[in-house]
Amino acid sequence: MEAARQSDNITAASQFDNITWAAFSNVGDELTVWNQDVKSLKYRDLRAVCRQLKVRGIKNATKEQMIKKLAFTHQVKTRYGMTAEVLEASPTRKEPQCPFRLLNILFSDKFAEGFSQLGNVASRSELDSGKVANNQLFWEGVQEAFQGQDPTIDNLRFDDDEVLQELHYIDFTKIVPHDWKKLRSIWKQINSHYKESLGRFTQSGTHSSNFFDFCEGRLETYYLRRHLEARPDLTGTVVADLPEEVFMESTSRPSSTISSSTKRKKDKDSEIADAIRDLKSCWKDPELNKKKMATLQKQEERWEAEQLFRQQDYALKQQEEARKTREHIFNEWEKLQRNVRELGLALETVSNPLLKRDMESDLVIMINKKNQLASMLNLNSSNFN
Numbered sequence: 128m129e130a131a132r133q134s135d136n137i138t139a140a141s142q143f144d145n146i147t148w149a150a151f152s153n154v155g156d157e158l159t160v161w162n163q164d165v166k167s168l169k170y171r172d173l174r175a176v177c178r179q180l181k182v183r184g185i186k187n188a189t190k191e192q193m194i195k196k197l198a199f200t201h202q203v204k205t206r207y208g209m210t211a212e213v214l215e216a217s218p219t220r221k222e223p224q225c226p227f228r229l230l231n232i233l234f235s236d237k238f239a240e241g242f243s244q245l246g247n248v249a250s251r252s253e254l255d256s257g258k259v260a261n262n263q264l265f266w267e268g269v270q271e272a273f274q275g276q277d278p279t280i281d282n283l284r285f286d287d288d289e290v291l292q293e294l295h296y297i298d299f300t301k302i303v304p305h306d307w308k309k310l311r312s313i314w315k316q317i318n319s320h321y322k323e324s325l326g327r328f329t330q331s332g333t334h335s336s337n338f339f340d341f342c343e344g345r346l347e348t349y350y351l352r353r354h355l356e357a358r359p360d361l362t363g364t365v366v367a368d369l370p371e372e373v374f375m376e377s378t379s380r381p382s383s384t385i386s387s388s389t390k391r392k393k394d395k396d397s398e399i400a401d402a403i404r405d406l407k408s409c410w411k412d413p414e415l416n417k418k419k420m421a422t423l424q425k426q427e428e429r430w431e432a433e434q435l436f437r438q439q440d441y442a443l444k445q446q447e448e449a450r451k452t453r454e455h456i457f458n459e460w461e462k463l464q465r466n467v468r469e470l471g472l473a474l475e476t477v478s479n480p481l482l483k484r485d486m487e488s489d490l491v492i493m494i495n496k497k498n499q500l501a502s503m504l505n506l507n508s509s510n511f512n
Contacts, residue, residue, distance in 0.1 A: 143175040151201050158198045165194055173197070203268050219305050224297045226317055226347040229310055231280045232272050234354040234361065241265045243364050266307035274304055285353045290339045294346060318365060320348050325366060456500055463497040 151160050158165045160176070168176070173193045177185045182200055185193050233242045245262050272280065281300045285291055305313070320342075328341040342348040355362050470490050477483045 143172065143179050146176060146179050148180065148201065148204055151197075153201070153205075158194070158201055165197060199264065203264060203271075219303050219309060221305075221309075221313060222301065222303050224299050224301055225303055225305065226313055227283070227294065227297070227350055228273060228280055228299060228302075229269070229313055230317070230347070230350055230354055231282075231284060232269055233314065234358055235272075235279055238265075238269065238272070239358060239361060241268070243361055245364060262311075263307065266311050269310055270305065270307040273310060274302055276300075276302075284357075285350075288353065290349055291346065291353075294350075317347050317351055320345060321351050322366060324348050453504065456503055460497060460500040460504060460506070463493055463500065467493050467497060 146160075151158060151165075152162075153159070160168070165173075170190050173190060174185065176182075177193055177197065180197075180200075182193075182196055185196060188196070232238055242265070245265065283291065283294050283297075283299060286295065324338070324341045324343070324345075328338055338352050339349045342352075351365070355365060467490065470486060470493065474483065474486050474490065477486060
């Protein structure tokens with residue numbers, strides 16, 4: 128009897144010695160292995176499968192628990208191309224690169240679909256895994272990607288954006304082993320501040336058309352904006368619980384140069400609509416009709432005057448900004464001009480060949496930089512060498 132049991136165990140072990148995830152598939156919401164329902168496997172077979180596939184957390188597990196673990200792991204691997212092992216890590220502190228790496232993952236081709244479906248009705252396998260409430264299935268996949276190496280994650284996106292220049296000094300390749308709960312918390316913080324910034328951006332009466340002006344200096348908020356411009360289909364996920372007018376502003380005009388004039392135009396259109404409704408109700412009274420027409424005309428003239436003032440004021444601000452920029456560049460050019468002359472004179476008195484070569488190298492660098500600034504100022508730099 129004992130010998131027969133040992134023989135059965137050996138047969139079960141050898142049967143699953145070389146099993147891989149390629150043997151698994153989904154038929155509806157059911158997981159199958161070699162075209163048979165996983166639920167039909169015996170307890171010892173399931174343990175052999177889990178050991179071979181290095182599925183963790185099955186010690187003292189029941190048959191049902193092992194099936195749920197296999198179904199969950201297969202789903203994560205199918206969706207994200209990775210295993211579902213969750214590293215047990217001590218509490219970690221967010222570092223400068225963390226929110227940017229996380230955003231690169233969420234907006235990547237691999238995770239964008241799952242990201243867009245957060246909050247949707249869960250599938251049967253997700254319900255069976257017991258990991259629905261906090262979208263744990265999705266966030267565990269994000270965690271594993273966050274702790275791996277991938278050029279699309281480890282590098283700055285939109286590196287030609289002047290606002291993001293200082294991010295070039297952040298080491299994107301440094302990995303902090305956050306667990307899925309920490310990563311979800313980081314996302315919630317970014318998302319919350321983005322919604323606040325978007326609200327100010329769409330409702331503000333200022334003339335700035337740069338979204339970063341409303342981000343309170345938080346580059347991760349602006350970085351999220353740039354990702355949304357690249358993938359506007361994910362806007363609904365990010366701004367799902369904002370007022371409708373803000374949501375429409377974000378989805379219809381995702382560029383970071385949206386003007387706040389949209390709200391002012393809505394206010395103006397509302398005033399005109401009210402006046403027209405009044406006209407319809409008083410068409411039988413000519414005197415009242417004249418007064419309403421006069422009111423309507425004044426409202427239109429006032430709005431046009433306000434628009435003209437805002438446009439002129441914005442143009443003046445742009446001109447002042449351009450003047451300050453040119454003044455700064457010109458001061459730098461003058462400084463380099465003096466330094467080049469002084470170094471050229473000093474070079475004539477140097478006899479040490481090593482020192483002379485070093486000074487000549489510095490002189491070439493300074494001249495090139497001076498010529499670049501002269502080009503920005505539209506100066507003929509050859510006249511000043």
